[in-house]
Amino acid sequence: MNWDDLEMALTADPAAWSYYLDRRSGEVQMVPVDRLDDEGTWPSGDEIDAGLDAGHLIPIEPLGSSVKYGWMAEFAASVADARLRDRLEVALAGRGAFRRFKNALLDALDERTRWFAFRDVRLHEAAREWLAEHGIEPTASPPPEPS
Numbered sequence: 001m002n003w004d005d006l007e008m009a010l011t012a013d014p015a016a017w018s019y020y021l022d023r024r025s026g027e028v029q030m031v032p033v034d035r036l037d038d039e040g041t042w043p044s045g046d047e048i049d050a051g052l053d054a055g056h057l058i059p060i061e062p063l064g065s066s067v068k069y070g071w072m073a074e075f076a077a078s079v080a081d082a083r084l085r086d087r088l089e090v091a092l093a094g095r096g097a098f099r100r101f102k103n104a105l106l107d108a109l110d111e112r113t114r115w116f117a118f119r120d121v122r123l124h125e126a127a128r129e130w131l132a133e134h135g136i137e138p139t140a141s142p143p144p145e146p147s
Contacts, residue, residue, distance in 0.1 A: 001021075001026030001027070001028075001138050001139070001140050002026070002027070002028060002140075003124075003127060003138075003140065005027075005028035006021065006028055006060070006127050006130070006131075007123050007124070007126075007127050008028075009021075009028050009030070009060040009062070010060065010062055010063050010123065010126055010127060010130060011062060011063060011068070011123065012062050013062070014033075014061075014062050015033065016032065016033055017030050017031065017032055017033060018030070018031045018032075018033055018059065019031075019059070019060040020048065020051065020052075020057040020058060020059055020060060021057065021058045021060055021134075021136070022051070022056060022057055023055070023056050023057070023058065023136070024056055026138070026139070026140070028060065029042065029043055029048075029057070030042060031043060031048060058134055060130070063126055065098075067126070068098070069092070069097065069098075071118070071119055071122045072088075072092060072097070072098075072101050073089075073092055074118075075088075075114075075115055075118050075119075076088035076089050076092060076101075077089075078118075079111060081108075081111070084104070084108050084111060087104045088101060088104050088105075091103070091104045
């Protein structure tokens with residue numbers, strides 16, 4: 001199975017795409033929600049329904065913004081530089097928190113790098129948990145943890 005595809009599905013915008021894990025192949029299938037172009041390479045609605053009914057496909061529900069927000073808050077609390085930590089905590093207040101959080105890290109390259117490594121670890125954990133919840137034992141190794 002492709003871990004990157006699963007992790008992408010777990011962090012995707014559910015308004016644009018639906019994702020399904022094919023138990024037989026381990027492949028993550030993506031389907032546009034609006035299906036404007038029925039000539040695409042994605043499975044048809046009938047194929048999705050048949051796969052779901054047969055138990056071959058499992059819908060992958062994205063983690064949701066509250067989970068990703070929690071990661072940002074956890075990371076912000078771990079920042080040693082009090083000034084940057086304060087900026088990150090202020091950035092997390094209200095609408096637009098995700099963009100403000102990323103912007104607050106633009107001038108702090110080391111912390112920005114640390115943020116992406118932190119986020120990757122949390123995402124790998126979430127993917128492993130998702131697989132375990134669905135009784136799936138992956139045959140491929142997960143991506144290595146960042147050092």
